[in-house]
Amino acid sequence: MSKSTVENNMYGVLAEFRNPKELVDAAKMINQNGYKKFDTFSPFPIHGIDKAMNLPKSKLGWIVISHGLIGLIGSFAMIYFMMVADYPLNISGKTLLNIPAWIPVIFELTVLLSAFGAVFGMFFLNGLPKFNHPLFNSDNFAKVTDDGFFVCIEAADPQFDADKVQSMLKDAGGTNIEEIYDN
Numbered sequence: 001m002s003k004s005t006v007e008n009n010m011y012g013v014l015a016e017f018r019n020p021k022e023l024v025d026a027a028k029m030i031n032q033n034g035y036k037k038f039d040t041f042s043p044f045p046i047h048g049i050d051k052a053m054n055l056p057k058s059k060l061g062w063i064v065i066s067h068g069l070i071g072l073i074g075s076f077a078m079i080y081f082m083m084v085a086d087y088p089l090n091i092s093g094k095t096l097l098n099i100p101a102w103i104p105v106i107f108e109l110t111v112l113l114s115a116f117g118a119v120f121g122m123f124f125l126n127g128l129p130k131f132n133h134p135l136f137n138s139d140n141f142a143k144v145t146d147d148g149f150f151v152c153i154e155a156a157d158p159q160f161d162a163d164k165v166q167s168m169l170k171d172a173g174g175t176n177i178e179e180i181y182d183n
Contacts, residue, residue: 011134015174067117075109
């Protein structure tokens with residue numbers, strides 16, 4: 001990364017492509033050239049774009065299952081402590097360890113904590129909340145919700161050189177190539 005891009009707070013270089021196939025081909029080419037910090041944007045999900053970008057599997061599933069297990073174990077421990085250890089209450093001569101009666105509470109807390117894990121894990125993995133993103137400074141980027149297909153290579157990438165990136169994106173068929181600044 002050149003020193004001038006750091007001084008100017010350059011976020012990256014944005015390029016538009018005409019259709020999803022060109023975007024997938026550009027993502028493959030960018031990945032093959034060794035760039036790691038880039039992202040693609042389209043108005044709808046594109047089959048195969050994650051493979052073209054060589055994205056790793058999401059960690060969200062592990063976050064959800066771990067929170068679900070915390071809910072399961074925590075709710076069982078809580079009910080056991082309340083119904084058996086702290087205040088044993090004999091109801092109609094049944095045993096104190098009456099697990100079938102505890103299942104609704106255990107189920108609800110497992111589902112509740114799994115949902116919290118999914119929502120807050122998604123926020124954490126996506127870096128949210130973020131009130132403004134540098135790409136919103138581009139007037140051209142507004143087309144991404146309608147019919148625009150974009151790729152942005154971030155200036156934080158170790159290989160980033162603005163001139164080389166612009167040349168590479170132009171060779172890949174990119175149009176409306178522009179530098180994005182974070183200000």
